[in-house]
Amino acid sequence: MALPTDIVSVPAEEVWFNAPCLSEQVTALKLSNPGNRLLGYRVVSKVENRYVVLPSQGALQPKKDITINIICHPFPFKSESPPVDTLIIEWVDAFEGETDFNEDWFVMGGIVRKKILSVKFNP
Secondary structure (H helix, E strand, O other): OOOOOOOOOOOOOOOEEEEEOOOOOOEEEEEEEEOOOEEEEEEEEEOOEEEEEEOEEEOOOOEEEEEEEEEEEOOOOOOOOOOEEEEEEEOOOOOOOOOOOOOOHHHHHOOOHHHHHHEEEEE
């Protein structure tokens, strides 16, 4: 089974928010599918009460892109020990003939690829 096409993210490695995180902030993440097959994607955070990703999952058409909003909720920020948070982008080839996102693509589908983005905070 072949690997799914690489997904391209902008930004590529880090998303940034302004500290001290006293109010809700939003930043954009663009995902692009440079390949010729439909991809299923999902973006998750291990700190669910801090970040909301909208839309957090979906189908990404070949040669298309989508802009996703990442919302950071206010939280107690300590500049001497900033959090070490990440967002995980996962993607997989869609089932042949399907056009609407299906969570089963990740469970019963092919190879799930992952990319980790660091979350950083401006002082």
